[in-house]
Amino acid sequence: MSAKRITWQSLHAEVSRRISDGLWKPGDLIPGEVDLAAEFGCARATVNRALRQLAQEGFLDRRRKAGTRVALHPVRKATLDISITRREVEQSGQVYSHKTLRRKQKSAPKHIQNIMGETQAAPLYLTTLHQAGKKPFMYETRWVNTDMVPNVLDADLTQISANEWLVENALFSKGEITFSAANASDAEAKILNVATGTAIFIIDRVTWNGPNVVTIVRLAYTPSFQMSTKI
Amino acid sequence: MSAKRITWQSLHAEVSRRISDGLWKPGDLIPGEVDLAAEFGCARATVNRALRQLAQEGFLDRRRKAGTRVALHPVRKATLDISITRREVEQSGQVYSHKTLRRKQKSAPKHIQNIMGETQAAPLYLTTLHQAGKKPFMYETRWVNTDMVPNVLDADLTQISANEWLVENALFSKGEITFSAANASDAEAKILNVATGTAIFIIDRVTWNGPNVVTIVRLAYTPSFQMSTKI
DNA sequence: CAATTTATTATGTGCAGACATAATAATTGT
DNA sequence: ACAATTATTATGTCTGCACATAATAAATTG
Structure with missing residues (x-):
């Protein structure tokens, strides 16, 4: 039995x-x-x-x-899978592409400096538009600490996005992710091809390796975007 | 040694x-x-x-x-703690209060019915404003399946919010959470005391017990709200 | 040579026993 | 009665061993 x-x-x-x-x-x-x-x-x-x-x-x-x-007050833990953007798009069955819009080594604004701290070399500023099919999917604004990842300056980001390049080439130990909502600015609206003021889903991410910030990035998603999980 | x-x-x-x-x-x-x-x-x-x-x-x-x-493409898993609203507010050091705005047993609109399925009794419709201090914090729109939780109809929701009452009194086995951004409608704007069209952070949650939907809820947060996690 | 079958192997999991640790309960001393 | 000390106890984790399982590599077959 x-x-x-x-x-x-x-x-x-x-x-x-x-x-x-x-x-x-x-x-x-x-x-x-x-x-x-x-x-x-x-x-x-x-x-x-x-x-x-x-x-x-x-x-x-x-x-x-x-x-x-x-548990009296079940603090339910929702686990979100944060993968690279290309995957996100491809998993929804669409064709992924990206365009680097800006790429310049320059001194960061105050609010970025506050997080990144003092750096030897000026950080690299990158903006990228990620597309699903021919439509805008997400607009990425990124600061990279070139002290931590010097060879990013010579990286070819036409084939591989900064997103992916960093994941594979930079070392990181911990990160912080923040989710919020914001009204699209004029610039963002134009790039994402939506009306100014449209509510967009924002993900802010800071990545460290040990005590040093590697990169700070803000991802602005198109309105249709939603993030889902089962618990 | x-x-x-x-x-x-x-x-x-x-x-x-x-x-x-x-x-x-x-x-x-x-x-x-x-x-x-x-x-x-x-x-x-x-x-x-x-x-x-x-x-x-x-x-x-x-x-x-x-x-x-x-891992080649580290699918980083961000874990979010979903606790009851009172806790959320109190953990930020503010005083929590809530107000039940509407409470009526009535037939659900199509898009809710589609998720909840056929029910014997009409579901309970509840809207609640959660406050931090004297300020609006979150506006909750909820449908409760009264087949699953019949005694919710007699529950005193002045001391305990529907949110908490259900957590402690209803049985649930699984849930689905979706995060998104939306522009505040006129009604929402008025309740949350913001301008119409302001970007608000939305959490949609569906809770099951076995194959049956227990409750469907939409949480609309004030613009300052953000959800954060370390990984 | 391609297709199928049969090893091989790294991880996955179970068990029994032991000790570690944190939190509570009981005891003792003042 | 109160504080400090000492059991007690449920969970936490390590060990060494065994077998299960899935995925790959090797061998076999047509």
């Missing part, structure tokens, strides 16, 4: 079910790992794996000694 | 360092788990834990038999 081996996934599913069926309600203390292991006839490590996953997903709160409870 | 016990975190940090230092470049095949275990003098399970984590974070690509490579 069966005696099928329990996997941590099946346990994850079962606990998940008990929560979503209301058997274990928010705030409830659930049985300890040893008890669950006994109930399901598996090792404690397996239970741990399943519960750890559920905790990471925000369904459970776990604390040593105190035990495991069903 | 130390002989300090290796933890999976330390291993995670070390591999992470080797990648960000460029020792292992994008596309490179890194040593197998057994080799790394030997190098660091720990069990393979420990190496596995560290590498699994790095893969989940998008830094590594792992495939059975093929081995582990540094």
Whole structure:
């Protein structure tokens, strides 16, 4: 008779079910790992794996000694996949292309300097229009710290966009991403081929390698754009 | 000579360092788990834990038999914490309050019906203004499937917002979140106290329990709002 | 030589046991 | 009664081993 081996996934599913069926309600203390292991006839490590996953997903709160409870205010964690623009476009089944509009090494404005800090050489300023088919898809405004990535100055960005080039050639350790909405300025509106003032989705990203800023970029998407995720 | 016990975190940090230092470049095949275990003098399970984590974070690509490579196009996973609105406001150090503007059981418009499907009873329509201090913070438009949560009809939503009430009283299993930007309509502008056409950040959320839609909600944030995350 | 079958191998996961750690509960001292 | 100390306990993690699984490489077959 069966005696099928329990996997941590099946346990994850079962606990998940008990929560979503209301058997274990928010705030409830659930049985300890040893008890669950006994109930399901598996090792404690397996239970741990399943519960750890559920905790990471925000369904459970776990604390040593105190035990495991069903999350009271489930801080649900939405995971967004941030990939390179070409992929984003191609995954929607369209043909990707890009055009470098501006490319100049010059001193950065104050608000950029504040983030990037002092640099030896002047940063590189790049603006790029990314297209899906023949239509504008996203307008990218980027500052690159040339101290950190000197050879970007000689890079051929006609075939590969700055976006992709940096991902493959620059080193980075951490980043910060901010999502917001803004009204299109005259310049942005013209480039994205929309009316001035149209609401556009903005992604601001700062990328570091260790303590140093590598690049600061602002992505302005066309109005139809939306970012979606399941939880 | 130390002989300090290796933890999976330390291993995670070390591999992470080797990648960000460029020792292992994008596309490179890194040593197998057994080799790394030997190098660091720990069990393979420990190496596995560290590498699994790095893969989940998008830094590594792992495939059975093929081995582990540094991600070529690091699909970075940005994790956003979606908590209840009261928390969001309070965490920014402001006083939270809310006002239920409309509350009526009525048949849903087509685009809502399409998502919610057929229901026995008419859904509940709720609009709520969430405030930070005395200022508008977010305007919520919600449809609740009363088949799934019948007692929402009798709920007191003056103390607790629909948002919170549902989190604690309704069962849910999965959800879908979509982020976008939109120009404020006349009605929205008036409620949020901004000019018509102002760009606002929109979050659309659909929540299921099993195959059934529990609630559909649209959150329109004031222009200053931004959502941020580190990766 | 192409197509199919059969090894091979790196990762994925399970188990039992041990110790570590953090948080709580119980105890002790003043 | 209160503070400081000492158990206690549930989770966290490491180890060493075993077998499962998926993907590739090698061998076999027509």
